[in-house]
Amino acid sequence: MNTKTWAERYAGCDCVSGTEASTFLREHLHWLPRGNALDVAMGEGRNSALLVKNGFDVLGVEREPIAIERARARCGEGLQALQLDLEAGWRPEPQAYELVVVINYLQRDLFESLQDALKPGGALIYESRTVGNFALQSNELLRVFPKLRVAAYREWDNRASFLGFR
Numbered sequence: 001m002n003t004k005t006w007a008e009r010y011a012g013c014d015c016v017s018g019t020e021a022s023t024f025l026r027e028h029l030h031w032l033p034r035g036n037a038l039d040v041a042m043g044e045g046r047n048s049a050l051l052v053k054n055g056f057d058v059l060g061v062e063r064e065p066i067a068i069e070r071a072r073a074r075c076g077e078g079l080q081a082l083q084l085d086l087e088a089g090w091r092p093e094p095q096a097y098e099l100v101v102v103i104n105y106l107q108r109d110l111f112e113s114l115q116d117a118l119k120p121g122g123a124l125i126y127e128s129r130t131v132g133n134f135a136l137q138s139n140e141l142l143r144v145f146p147k148l149r150v151a152a153y154r155e156w157d158n159r160a161s162f163l164g165f166r
């Protein structure tokens, strides 16, 4: 088990999560309504960078300053970054986003606010692992966003990937 904190992981490596955006996000990009996007726990910005490149205005939320610095360098002006601890009670503004993205981060008490953060017609992409610590349960993502219409869902290779529209 990897017991390092995120700060230690970032300090020990130039690029922790790689440079390529999530495969599931790339596969569904053409379906996603353009506009304001929120990237929750954006890390070093591999997913935000894809969104910026494709015309989104992105707000990335992340706790680790070093990751934010790397994300800013990668994304340029299309990214606004907010440094905060998501477990300290922050919630996204309701009905503010065309797109909300959460990749490789699980915090269940955020679920309700993530669907509420979408404008009508907006999309949520949620993807995380189904094994190990902080793992999603099988079919969990199909149950926890009752306000969304499921457009795509898969469990494959120890990951669950969800796309839903409000």
Ligand SMILES: C[S@@+](CC[C@H](N)C(=O)[O-])C[C@H]1O[C@@H](n2cnc3c(N)ncnc32)[C@H](O)[C@@H]1O
Binding pocket: 006, 017, 040, 041, 042, 043, 044, 045, 046, 047, 061, 062, 063, 064, 067, 084, 085, 086, 087, 102, 103, 104, 105
């Ligand atoms: C596995 S990385 C995923 C990063 C990014 N979403 C990606 O797919 O490349 C998880 C990220 O969550 C961030 N994180 C963990 N706990 C957090 C918290 N309580 N508040 C904000 N960010 C947090 C970590 O710093 C790390 O950047």
